[in-house]
Amino acid sequence: MSHTTEVPHRRPTPGHSGAGPTTPPRARRRPGSQQFAAWAFLAPVTLYLVLFYAYPLYRNIDLSLRNYTVRSFVQGDAPFTGVENYRTVFDDPTFAPALLHTVVFTAVCLVFQYVIGLALAVFFNQHFRLSATLRALFLVPWLLPLIVSASTWSWMLNSESGVVNALLGAVGVDQVNWLTSPSWSLTSVIIANIWIGVPFNLVVLYSGLQSVPAALYEAAALDGAGAWRRFWSITFPLLRPVSAITLLLGLVYTLKVFDIIWIMTKGGPADSSTTFATWSYQLGFGNLVPAFGPGAAVGNLLVVAALVFGLVYVRVQRKQALS
Amino acid sequence: MNRSGKRTWGKTAVGVLLTGIMLFPVYWMLNVSFTRDQDMRKSPPDLFPVHGTLAGYRTVLDEQLPYLGTSLVIGLGTVVLTVALSAPAGYALAKLRPRGGGVLNFLLLAAQMIPGIILAMGFYAIYLQLGLLQSVPGLIVADSTLAVPFAVLIFTAFMSGIPGELLQAAKTDGAGPLRTFWSIVLPMSRNAVVTVSLFAFLWSWSDFVFAGTLVNGGAHEPITLGIYHYIGNNNQEWNAIMATAVVASLPAAVILVLAQRYVAAGVTAGAVKD
Secondary structure, eight states, X not given: OOTTTTOOTTOSOGGGTTTSTTSHHHHTTOHHHHHHHHHHHHHHHHXXXXXXXXXXXXXXXXXXXXXXXXXXXXXXXXXXXXTHXXXXXXXXXXXXXXXXXXXXXXXXXXXXXXXXXXXXXXHHTTOOTTHHHHHHHTTHHHHSOHHHHHHHHHHHTOTTTOHHHHHHHHTTOOOOOTTTSTTTHHHHHHHHHHHHHHHHHHHHHHHHHTTSOHHHHHHHHHTTOOHHHHIIIIIHHHTHHHHHHHHHHHHHHHXXXXXXXXXXXXXXXXXXXXXXXXXXXXXXXXXXXXXXXXHHHHHHHHHHHHXXXXXXXXXXXXXXXXX | OHHHHHHHHHHHHHHHHHHHHXXXXXXXXXXXXXXXXXXXXXXXXXXXXXXOOOHHHHHHHHHTHHHHHHHHHHHHHHHHHHHHHHHHHHHXXXXXXXXXXXXXXXXXXXXXXXXXXXXXXXXXXXXXXXXOTTXXXXXXXXXXXXXXXXXXXXXXXXXXXXXXXXXXXHHHTTOOHHHHXXXXXXXXXXXXXXXXXXXXXXXXXXXXXXXXXXXXXXXXXXXHHHHHHHHHTTOOOHHHHHHHHHHHHHHHHHHHHHOHHHHHHHHHHHOOOO
């Protein structure tokens, strides 16, 4: 029926134009029955969201506000303790390092993934022979199960038998204890995660490059602008919207990275690569005596952070869609 | 003409080199999977499997087949559940203009932002009470949360492109919304179904967080846990570990070869996951 109602001229938020019964084409469509049909189609997914997103989230908040033990976990009679778990978490000596590692991990990964991804996107945008095939091959790290990537990197970074140290040794660098020394463990998981994140940046930025009109480059080339100049005065500014989206999504997804770190170092040694994500899991599931409450509290802090940046992302995206 | 031809070959050479660097870890996984036990700790390591052995793959056949089977069942289950939930929702959001659809869209976006471990903890608490821990259906439901918000997004975007006149014509012929959905919208959305199915399968096949939390130690564990137990047991048979990793990567490889355009479309359309 009335799909994209003949592009409303400058009407605020085109998406909303169909919602109200005021739009003429809909008035004769018996909105009542259509509304019923629409929500009948949406009912399963709505129920699903409530049961499998909202309820687990609610359970997690509940966990963080009570003093749960394994016994009360089963019987469900844990005493309400308010913000006690949060206080425990803030006072924990792991809090400061975990926060620092989360910030460093996220920032360093984002910067490198974006810069490498953008450089590759510009490179592949030159459409040379085999470029499409090679670009497709770059997707591989992103498609592999994280456990595969993490265990491969673990073995490559092994102190005695890893290929990385063998290559470094060939150029005279002493053995680096990538995964077992506190000063290197965070670097190691960052390297592995950058490797996994580059393809995503490449693909999204490459698709952004497709919308930069070639005529602009030709005009700039005629004016005598070199490749470097053209990048900074045409490509980069025109890519800004896509870059914003890429970085914001990358931020949200990097904040919650768990698998890679857990599989490679378990957050160790001595918390040297612990982030909020691994700390939360460590508290809830990683110890003999689980601390469900504090674990859930750390997790909820992470949810808040992810949702804040998620909201920024939605705002930016909406603004771009309107302009 | 000749000069520019040379230049493109030069770029191709650079491209091949860059791809080689990027894919080196994948090559290394293959190399180690064929390496003999006695060569495993050799220094420097062999850059090629000169004394190649299939011992690692034999171990996979002996020990990992049940895990692979479980992963396959869970992957297919996740695909069915995801498509069944999100295709109708996409249709409604794209074509039926539900009141409150914007809010639902927003919630789906927000749902994608929630870290998996948080959901895993919530699921753990719920499944413990329901007795659903270590069950395959339980894991299928949990794994589907990885894909459902993304899938609704893809279906909505795709189905918005179906011409309204077509649906109008069906309506004039007396087809109700259900009929229209089933015999017109769904068949026309084949590409979206393929994209969604691929990603749903891949993500549930690759899932480690939910598996490690919800079915760890159970009778039906997926292949990701199979690998994890190998590493966790301080197993030194890295050829077997890497051989399992290679086998676990096969779906990704198949998808890349057979359905590359769907993959690229999925990444950019939803811009999900990293």
